[in-house]
Structure formats: C-alpha cells, structure tokens
Amino acid sequence: xxxxxxxxxxxxxxxxxxxxxxxxxxxxxxxxxxxxxxxxxxxxxxxxxxxxxxxxxxxxxxxxxxxxxxxxxxxxxxxxxxxxxxxxxxxxxxxxxxxxxxxxxxxxxxxxxxxxxxxxxxxxxxxxxxxxxxxxxxxxxxxxxxxxxxxxxxxxxxxxxxxxxxxxxxxxxxxxxxxxxxxxxxxxxxxxxxxxxxxxxxxxxxxxxxxxxxxxxxxxxxxxxxxxxxxxxxxxxxxxxxxxxxxxxxxxxxxxxxxxxxxxxxxxxxxxxxxxxxxxxxxxxxxxxxxxxxxxxxxxxxxxxxxx
Numbered sequence: 601x602x603x604x605x606x607x608x609x610x611x612x613x614x615x616x617x618x619x620x621x622x623x624x625x626x627x628x629x630x631x632x633x634x635x636x637x638x639x640x641x642x643x644x645x646x647x648x649x650x651x652x653x654x655x656x657x658x659x660x661x662x663x664x665x666x667x668x669x670x671x672x673x674x675x676x677x678x679x680x681x682x683x684x685x686x687x688x689x690x691x692x693x694x695x696x697x698x699x700x701x702x703x704x705x706x707x708x709x710x711x712x713x714x715x716x717x718x719x720x721x722x723x724x725x726x727x728x729x730x731x732x733x734x735x736x737x738x739x740x741x742x743x744x745x746x747x748x749x750x751x752x753x754x755x756x757x758x759x760x761x762x763x764x765x766x767x768x769x770x771x772x773x774x775x776x777x778x779x780x781x782x783x784x785x786x787x788x789x790x791x792x793x794x795x796x797x798x799x800x801x802x803x804x805x806x807x808x809x810x811x812x813x814x815x816x817x818x819x820x821x822x823x824x825x826x827x828x829x830x831x832x833x834x835x836x837x838x839x840x841x842x843x844x845x846x847x848x849x850x851x852x853x854x855x856x857x858x859x860x861x862x863x864x865x866x867x868x869x870x871x872x873x874x875x876x877x878x879x880x881x882x883x884x885x886x887x888x889x890x891x892x893x894x895x896x897x898x899x900x901x902x903x904x905x906x907x908x
Contacts, residue, residue, distance in 0.1 A: 607869075617638045670690065835898075
C-alpha cells in the first residue's frame with residue numbers, strides 16, 4: 601500500500617527515536633522494551649515527564665500533562681507491569697503533591713512560560729481545554745489501575761475518580777468542559793477502572809452512556825473542516841470497530857479511513873492544522889514531530905480498522 605510506504609519513509613526520515621520505536625512495535629515486530637527505553641529519556645528523577653514529550657511544550661521539568669502523555673504511550677503498547685520502575689516513578693510523582701492541589705493535577709504549570717510553548721500551554725491561557733479533569737480523570741484512573749489495591753495511592757485514585765464521575769454526571773456539568781480532550785481523559789479513566797476489575801467504584805454504566813453520547817457530539821460532522829481546522833475526528837477517541845463508540849459513529853469512522861488516504865501529502869505526512877508561531881525555530885521542529893506522530897496514528901487507525 602503506497603500510503604503505508606510513504607508514511608514509513610516519513611517516519612524514518614523525521615521522527616524522534618521514541619516514535620520510531622512505536623512504529624517498529626506496531627508494524628515491524630518491535631519490542632515494548634525498545635519503546636520503554638526511548639520513553640525513559642523523557643522521565644525526570646521525580647518520576648514525572650518533561651523535555652517536550654508533549655511536543656507543544658518544551659519545558660524540561662515534570663508536569664501532569666507531559667506525564668499524561670507518557671501514560672498514553674504505555675496504554676498504546678498495552679503495558680501492564682505495575683512493578684516496572686517507570687510506572688513506579690509515575691505513581692510517586694502523582695502522589696508527591698507536586699503540581700497537585702484540591703484533588704486536581706494542574707493542566708498547565710507556571711514554568712511552562714520559561715520555555716518555548718504553544719499559547720494554550722501558557723500558565724495564564726484560557727484555552728477551552730483548560731479544565732479541572734483534563735488530565736486529572738485519566739491520571740486518577742492510572743493510579744487505580746497500577747497501584748496496589750488498598751494502598752494510599754489506590755485510595756487517592758478512587759477518591760478522585762468518584763469525584764470526577766459525580767461531576768461528569770451532574771446536571772450542572774458545564775458545557776465548556778465538554779471538550780474532546782477531557783472526554784478522552786474520562787474514557788481512559790473508565791477503561792483503567794474496568795481493567796482493574798473494580799467496576800463498582802463509580803457508576804460505570806452511566807459514565808459510559810454519557811461518553812457514548814458525548815463522543816458522537818464532539819466529532820466534527822462537517823468533514824470539510826477536517827483538512828483546515830483543529831477538528832475532532834473519530835480517531836481522537838477510538839481506532840477499532842470493536843470499540844463501544846464505533847456503532848454510533850460507523851459511517852464517519854469508516855469515512856476517516858478514506859480521508860487519511862486522500863489527504864496524505866507528497867512527503868508521506870499529513871498537514872498539521874495548528875501552530876504556535878511565537879517560537880518559529882522550535883515550532884518548525886515540533887511540527888515535524890507532530891507529523892511523525894500523526895503518521896503513526898493514522899496508519900494504526902487504518903490497521904485496526906482492517907484497511908492495511
């Protein structure tokens with residue numbers, strides 16, 4: 601398939617070692633250990649992650665969002681070893697009290713401002729993605745999934761997850777917190793709780809029912825906007841026909857496969873529909889990192905949807 605070959609060429613010519621390891625894991629029988637080794641270089645002594653793991657924030661210091669990015673990669677490769685030093689480091693960071701206040705991990709941190717970053721990661725930003733449970737819901741789920749049951753860390757995760765679920769299901773849940781990034785955090789929280797086997801911790805069926813509705817509402821139905829805007833596509837939430845979200849979004853999810861093939865650029869990448877031109881030199885580098893990540897995500901979507 602030409603689309604796959606061109607994407608692979610772009611990855612190997614432009615990607616960070618981490619994304620090359622992810623590519624090899626998914627498509628070339630690469631190992632989880634290689635992904636973990638590459639990911640470990642972004643982890644700090646306090647157990648959190650920094651160093652532009654989230655390519656729009658070049659802060660080398662640990663932050664909840666950068667650490668959330670690491671948990672997403674662990675989820676992507678189905679990593680389950682709670683005793684692994686990397687996982688233990690994440691747990692220690694999340695429970696240290698750093699960047700944590702009033703049962704929320706900070707969406708942004710003050711020292712982001714000292715390094716090249718997108719405007720939405722500025723500590724005074726009013727981005728719509730700035731709300732209380734992004735990334736808190738996901739990180740609470742991670743604590744539940746990877747902490748020893750009945751430990752102090754586990755109980756912290758349980759308490760926050762219950763509060764997050766109650767807030768999400770409340771009639772007063774604000775519409776401006778109904779964005780796609782927060783939805784993904786709630787999706788991941790629910791998945792972690794299911795994986796832990798502790799499905800009575802929250803009203804899981806009600807949470808999933810609301811998420812099914814929200815996912816459908818969040819997906820940008822005007823497909824003409826996908827090429828030029830920071831639009832929400834099905835792949836934001838799922839990349840398999842086995843997903844609970846697929847039946848209600850089957851037509852548009854299948855369309856995304858065609859869209860991926862149709863919109864690939866001549867160099868094998870896909871257009872990035874956002875920018876942060878305040879730091880043009882760093883953005884030029886970050887943009888290529890995002891293109892590599894998006895090439896991987898797009899090919900994984902096609903693979904899991906049975907197209908390659």
